[in-house]
Amino acid sequence: MWVRSQNKKVLGNYELFAIPTTIGSKKTHIQGIRGNSGFFESNTDTLGEYPCLEEAIEELNNLQEALKNNPHEVYEMK
Numbered sequence: 001m002w003v004r005s006q007n008k009k010v011l012g013n014y015e016l017f018a019i020p021t022t023i024g025s026k027k028t029h030i031q032g033i034r035g036n037s038g039f040f041e042s043n044t045d046t047l048g049e050y051p052c053l054e055e056a057i058e059e060l061n062n063l064q065e066a067l068k069n070n071p072h073e074v075y076e077m078k
Contacts (some may be wrong), residue, residue: 001075002014002073003032003077004068004073005077006048006077010032014032014045015032015034017043026051027051028051028056029056030046030047030059030063030077031045031046031047046069063075
């Protein structure tokens with residue numbers, strides 16, 4: 001699924017989305033994971049930053065709905 005990051009700096013085609021566990025951070029992030037990465041290249045991008053886990057899960061739910069309803073559109077993170 002094509003996704004534009006919250007800060008508008010990243011546009012990518014992602015296979016998986018995740019909310020990683022971060023210790024000591026006051027913000028919660030959603031990451032997009034692309035296919036295989038190279039030796040010196042990461043396959044993960046931070047797509048959005050949210051004040052709490054509940055808001056990140058709500059945005060992940062919105063992403064899921066967009067994937068079901070418009071799988072060929074570009075989703076813009078809120």
